Amino acid sequence: MDHDPATAPEPRDQAAPDGGAPDGGAPDGGAPDGGAPDGGAPDGGAPDSAASSAPTSGPEGTYGRRRFLRWLAGLTVFSTLAMIVTPIVGFLVPPKTSGTASGGKVPVATTEDIPPGTGKVVALGSKPAIVTNTDQGLRAFSAICTHLGCVVAYNDLASVIQCPCHDGRFNPVSGAVVSGPPPAPLPPITVSVEGDQVFLSEA
Numbered sequence: 001m002d003h004d005p006a007t008a009p010e011p012r013d014q015a016a017p018d019g020g021a022p023d024g025g026a027p028d029g030g031a032p033d034g035g036a037p038d039g040g041a042p043d044g045g046a047p048d049s050a051a052s053s054a055p056t057s058g059p060e061g062t063y064g065r066r067r068f069l070r071w072l073a074g075l076t077v078f079s080t081l082a083m084i085v086t087p088i089v090g091f092l093v094p095p096k097t098s099g100t101a102s103g104g105k106v107p108v109a110t111t112e113d114i115p116p117g118t119g120k121v122v123a124l125g126s127k128p129a130i131v132t133n134t135d136q137g138l139r140a141f142s143a144i145c146t147h148l149g150c151v152v153a154y155n156d157l158a159s160v161i162q163c164p165c166h167d168g169r170f171n172p173v174s175g176a177v178v179s180g181p182p183p184a185p186l187p188p189i190t191v192s193v194e195g196d197q198v199f200l201s202e203a
Helices: 063-092
Strands: 106-112 119-124 127-134 137-142 153-155 160-162 177-179 190-196 197-201
Touching: 063 153, 106 127, 119 153, 127 153, 127 197, 137 190
Parallel strands: none
Antiparallel strands: 106 197, 119 127, 127 137, 153 160, 190 197
């Protein structure tokens, strides 16, 4: 049968559409399979150096200051305990020379035991007494605070007789109240020196 050339089918265009990619190709601007996006780092890459910077610990001096404050607090507690315990021990363990001598005088210490600017709690019979070495010579008083009866001690730093219970303070020369709650001065005791021996006279 004769075919009309005018009715023959037109050949199919085999070209890819405009702008299209060939089979298996990546889209325009895209990265090949398995590649990293534009400008990005490949998987498993190192993190940004700025992000890896972590803040360090506090100032190095913080530990030193805390250690110093703990040491200072311990020293304060130790000083307070020493002020309380020293006069009590001095009263409970009197010097070996203690004892009643003729004329009611009791040897309680030597001049070397009480250097200038210091004080010492001693035993006078069954009661404690305190001897101070002042610019005006040796002075002695009852070591029982007139507030609540605590045993006083000599504060070398403040140059006062001080009660550790409620911080009552007395003049080391006269026994008068300097500050605090004590209502009356410390009763004086007669003191004398013979050679290097310090004597107190019992009332």
